[in-house]
Amino acid sequence: MIKIYGIKEQLNPIKRQLSDVINQCMVDALSFPKNKRAHRFFPMDQSDFYAPDGRTEAYTVIEVAMMEGRSVDARKRLIHLLFERIELELGISPIDVEIIIFESPACNFGFRGMTGDEAQLDYKIDV
Numbered sequence: 001m002i003k004i005y006g007i008k009e010q011l012n013p014i015k016r017q018l019s020d021v022i023n024q025c026m027v028d029a030l031s032f033p034k035n036k037r038a039h040r041f042f043p044m045d046q047s048d049f050y051a052p053d054g055r056t057e058a059y060t061v062i063e064v065a066m067m068e069g070r071s072v073d074a075r076k077r078l079i080h081l082l083f084e085r086i087e088l089e090l091g092i093s094p095i096d097v098e099i100i101i102f103e104s105p106a107c108n109f110g111f112r113g114m115t116g117d118e119a120q121l122d123y124k125i126d127v
Contacts, residue, residue, distance in 0.1 A: 005061040008043030029078035058096045068103035069125035
């Protein structure tokens, strides 16, 4: 589950391309299935989205919620790929991107009528 926040005038025109970039980074860094995309965009009025000093209107926050179990190296690879590819493909400088990964036990996830620890996943968590 991924939430993406930004100023609506900046975020709305790039939503699809940004979603594609994020999804490919998840696939490459975490061996995530391509078809498991779950992205939520939160385009905001500039008056509701305060950024730290030194950021531009392209300032974007990406929150990744996932089951715990990925290695530190895999999580760091995801973060580095996101910075690199967002800059390369969308022209947004890493100074304007903030990423946070929230991990939670599988039992705290609910989908398809069961908890995450009950589900038979078609991909590995321990990467």
